[in-house]
Amino acid sequence: MEYAARERIPVTPRGAGTGLSGGCVPAAGGIVVSTERLNRIIDIDPADLIAVVEPGVITASLHSASEALGLFYPPDPGSCAFCTLGGNIAENAGGLRGLKYGVTRDYVMALDVVLPDGRTFQAGSRTRKNVTGYDMARLFTGSEGTLGFITGAVLKLIVLPEAKAGFLAAFDTLEAASEAVLAIIKSGITPSTLEIMDSVTLKAVASFSGRNDLDYGALLLIEVDGHEEDVARQSGKLLDALKNSGAKELRQARDAAEQEEIWTARRSALTALARISPSVILEDATVPRKEMTSMVRAIRSVAGKYGLLIGTFGHAGDGNLHPTIITDLRIEENKNKVKAAVGEIFEAALSLGGTLSGEHGIGIMKSSYMESELGAAGVEAMRAVKDAFDPQGIMNPGKIFV
Amino acid sequence: MSNLTNYSDEIFKCIRCGACRAVCPTFGEELSEISVARGRMALIEAVMGGELALTDAFEKAVFNCAMCGACKAGCPSGVDVPAVIEAARAELVDKKRSEGLVRFLARKSLKDKKSLDRAFSLMALGRAAYGPLAATPLAKYLPYQYEDFRRNFPKIPRKPLSSRIPPVSRIRGAKGTVLFYAGCVINYVYPEIGVAAVKVLNHAGYDVVFVKEELCCGKPLLSLGETEAFRSVAEKNVALLSGVEADYIVSACPTCSLTLKEDYNTILPDSDKAAALGAKVRDINEFLLHETDFITRLDAAEMVITYHDPCHLAHGMGVKKEPRELLDAATLGGLVEMNEASRCCGFGGSFSFLNYELSGRIAGRKVKNIVKTGAPAVVTACPGCMMHLSDALRQSGADVVAFHTLQIYEKAIKK
Numbered sequence: 001m002e003y004a005a006r007e008r009i010p011v012t013p014r015g016a017g018t019g020l021s022g023g024c025v026p027a028a029g030g031i032v033v034s035t036e037r038l039n040r041i042i043d044i045d046p047a048d049l050i051a052v053v054e055p056g057v058i059t060a061s062l063h064s065a066s067e068a069l070g071l072f073y074p075p076d077p078g079s080c081a082f083c084t085l086g087g088n089i090a091e092n093a094g095g096l097r098g099l100k101y102g103v104t105r106d107y108v109m110a111l112d113v114v115l116p117d118g119r120t121f122q123a124g125s126r127t128r129k130n131v132t133g134y135d136m137a138r139l140f141t142g143s144e145g146t147l148g149f150i151t152g153a154v155l156k157l158i159v160l161p162e163a164k165a166g167f168l169a170a171f172d173t174l175e176a177a178s179e180a181v182l183a184i185i186k187s188g189i190t191p192s193t194l195e196i197m198d199s200v201t202l203k204a205v206a207s208f209s210g211r212n213d214l215d216y217g218a219l220l221l222i223e224v225d226g227h228e229e230d231v232a233r234q235s236g237k238l239l240d241a242l243k244n245s246g247a248k249e250l251r252q253a254r255d256a257a258e259q260e261e262i263w264t265a266r267r268s269a270l271t272a273l274a275r276i277s278p279s280v281i282l283e284d285a286t287v288p289r290k291e292m293t294s295m296v297r298a299i300r301s302v303a304g305k306y307g308l309l310i311g312t313f314g315h316a317g318d319g320n321l322h323p324t325i326i327t328d329l330r331i332e333e334n335k336n337k338v339k340a341a342v343g344e345i346f347e348a349a350l351s352l353g354g355t356l357s358g359e360h361g362i363g364i365m366k367s368s369y370m371e372s373e374l375g376a377a378g379v380e381a382m383r384a385v386k387d388a389f390d391p392q393g394i395m396n397p398g399k400i401f402v
Numbered sequence: 403m404s405n406l407t408n409y410s411d412e413i414f415k416c417i418r419c420g421a422c423r424a425v426c427p428t429f430g431e432e433l434s435e436i437s438v439a440r441g442r443m444a445l446i447e448a449v450m451g452g453e454l455a456l457t458d459a460f461e462k463a464v465f466n467c468a469m470c471g472a473c474k475a476g477c478p479s480g481v482d483v484p485a486v487i488e489a490a491r492a493e494l495v496d497k498k499r500s501e502g503l504v505r506f507l508a509r510k511s512l513k514d515k516k517s518l519d520r521a522f523s524l525m526a527l528g529r530a531a532y533g534p535l536a537a538t539p540l541a542k543y544l545p546y547q548y549e550d551f552r553r554n555f556p557k558i559p560r561k562p563l564s565s566r567i568p569p570v571s572r573i574r575g576a577k578g579t580v581l582f583y584a585g586c587v588i589n590y591v592y593p594e595i596g597v598a599a600v601k602v603l604n605h606a607g608y609d610v611v612f613v614k615e616e617l618c619c620g621k622p623l624l625s626l627g628e629t630e631a632f633r634s635v636a637e638k639n640v641a642l643l644s645g646v647e648a649d650y651i652v653s654a655c656p657t658c659s660l661t662l663k664e665d666y667n668t669i670l671p672d673s674d675k676a677a678a679l680g681a682k683v684r685d686i687n688e689f690l691l692h693e694t695d696f697i698t699r700l701d702a703a704e705m706v707i708t709y710h711d712p713c714h715l716a717h718g719m720g721v722k723k724e725p726r727e728l729l730d731a732a733t734l735g736g737l738v739e740m741n742e743a744s745r746c747c748g749f750g751g752s753f754s755f756l757n758y759e760l761s762g763r764i765a766g767r768k769v770k771n772i773v774k775t776g777a778p779a780v781v782t783a784c785p786g787c788m789m790h791l792s793d794a795l796r797q798s799g800a801d802v803v804a805f806h807t808l809q810i811y812e813k814a815i816k817k
Binding site: 016018036039060082271280 | 424
C-alpha cells in the first residue's frame, strides 16, 4: 500500500470474485490484490467464543470448523461454499439466517486494517464490549474495499443450536404467503430461516427437476432451531400460524433426509431460473417486512410492463427479496429493458421505505442510484468519510460513489 | 469437439458466479483463477473474441484441467465445461499445431489394434527397465523426466485380457447377453478386473460377449484435442461393436462408458449406429443393480472399505448410489464414507502424464481423506482411479490397498 500510495496506483482488494455488485472489478485499472492464499483459520477459541481468521478463508470452511467444536458462525450467503470471509466482511454479506441471526456485521468484533497510506491498526478487539472511540470495525464492514485493506478478522461465534425442524407451506397466492410471514412473526417465534418462492420460480424449479408437486402461487420454506423442547414449542406455534393463514399444503420434515429434500427446491431456484435463458440479473432490493406484498406486486407490474421474465424468491423473513431477471443480454433491446426495469424496482423499494441493496452491496452496479436513497447530503457525508481515509482516492476507485 | 465458435453459446451461459471453485480439483491446489472453469471460460472467450492469442500460457491453462466434470455437474447454468475445453484443445492442435511426446505417442498407438498391442508390450518392457535405468546416469536421457521417478506404474502382465477370456462366456438359462467392453487399462494393465467382470456378469444371469479386436475408446485422443484421430477410432469401434448382438454394452471403466455413450454421438452426429450403441451402454454397477438381481445373490463377508467416486461415473453419468448400495451389501455394511468422496483423485488420463506434479498434489488430498476413514481398503469403480490411487497410497506410505468394485463383488459371489 505504501508503494501504491507513493505512486498513486489504484488498489482493488479481491476475495473469491463472487460478489454481485462488481466490488472486486478493477474499474480504474491498477493493482488487484487477491486474498486467496491468506486462507488460514488461525484460532477458534471456545472460551472467548471467537474465531481468528485470515480474509481468504472460505466461509463454509469456518462453518464446518466451528460446527465440529459445537460452535456456530451463522452468516451463510448463498455462495458460502466458495466465497471468502474477507469479501463477506467488505460487502457485509447476509444470507438465509439473517432473520434470527443477523448478518456479517453482527459477527465482526475486530479487523486488522491496512490504511491506504500503508499504516496498519486493529479496529475493535477480542472483547464483546468495546466503546473505545468510534466503532471502526463496523465502519470497515460493508465499506466495499474503499477505505482500506482487511488482512485479518476476529469473528464472534455462538453455541450451535442442538436441534432444528424444517417446514414447507404452499399457498394459492403470493399475497397469502406474505400474510403468513407476518402471522408467523406476530405469533412470537423467530424462525432461523423463512424463505419465499413465487410461482415463476416454482415453475422453473418444477421443470428443471421434473417435479409435479410445486404448482402453487407461492411457497414458504421455514426452519426453526434451538433446544429440543424449544423447537417442539416453536413448531407448534408455527403450524398454527400457517394453518390460520390458509396454507394449502403443509409438510414437516421427519428426518434430516426430508429436511434436505425441502431445501433442495430453494437451493435450485437460481439454477432453475438460470437454465431458462443465458443472462441472469439478480437484484436484492429490500423492504420492511410488512411491505413485502406491495413490493412483489410492484416487481410483477415491472415485469409485465417490459415483457421481462422475473422470478422472485428470497429471504421473506427480513424483506430481502431477489427479483431475478432472466433474459439474453446479447440482444441490445434487452439491455435497455433491463436497465429501465431495474431502475423501477429500486424506485419501488425506496418508496416503500426500503433500500437499494440488502446484502449484495453497491459496487459499480448501483452507484448511480445512491443519491435517490441518501439524498445529496447523505452521499456527501459518506464521501467525506471516504476522503478522510483515502484522500488520494486510490482504494477501490469507482465503487459506491459515481 | 471441433470448431470452437460452435461453443460461443455454451460459454455465454457462464455467469461467472464462481461455484466451480468449490469443486475444481486443480483450483483446490493452485488457488488461481486460470486453474478453474470460470477463468478458463474467460480465457477461451477472450481467444474467441480475438483479445488473446493462442499463447503458451493459454495452452497451459487449457491443458492443466483434469476434465473431471465436477464443474459441469455443479454449474447453476449447466455449462458443458469439458466440451468447451475439448474444443479449445482441438483449436490449439488445429491452429497452433501443438505437439508433444504424449500427444505423438497417443496418436500413433491408439489408432488400431496392432499398434495398441505393440504400445503396451513396449510399455511393459519400458516399465521393467525404467526403474533400474532411472538410478543410473542414463536417467537424464529417459522420457518423462518431469514425471518424477517415484511414480509407481503397475506391472503390465504378459497376457492381456483378450488372451484370458473366450469370445463368449455362456451360462445355462441366461436372461440375456451383454457385450463387455474392457478398455485399455483393464485389457492390458488389470486383466483380472475383466476376468472378475465376466464371472460377476455370468453370476448375475447374463451371457457375456467380448470383442477381442476392440480398440481404445479414444478418450485420450479427444482430451488431447486430436479430433480427427478420435473420429477415426470412434468410427471403427462403432462398426465393430454394432455388429455384435447384445442387449447391453457394459463397461467397468466409466471413462470408456461415457465416451461410448456420449462422445461417439457428438463426433458422429449422423450415425444411427452410434446413437443405438450409446443407448445400450451401462456402467457395470448401474447395470448390476438396476437390470439384474445380483444384489440378492451375494455371499457377503464382513469387510471395512471406503469408496472413491470416479469422476466420469459420478459427475459424467450421475451414478453414485449404485456402487455404494452394492458394496455395502457385499461387505455386510462395511462401507465407511470418506470426506469429499466425489472429488477427483488427480488421474485424469493424459492429464497425469502432462501434469504429474499437480496430479500428485490432488491425489495427496484424496489420500488424506482415505486414511482418515481408517478403512484398510479403498474401492473405486474405475481402473484409472485404481492405478492412480495405488501410486499415491504407496508414495504416501499409507497402509491402504486400492480395489475395483468388481474385485469386491467377485469375492462375494456364492460359491
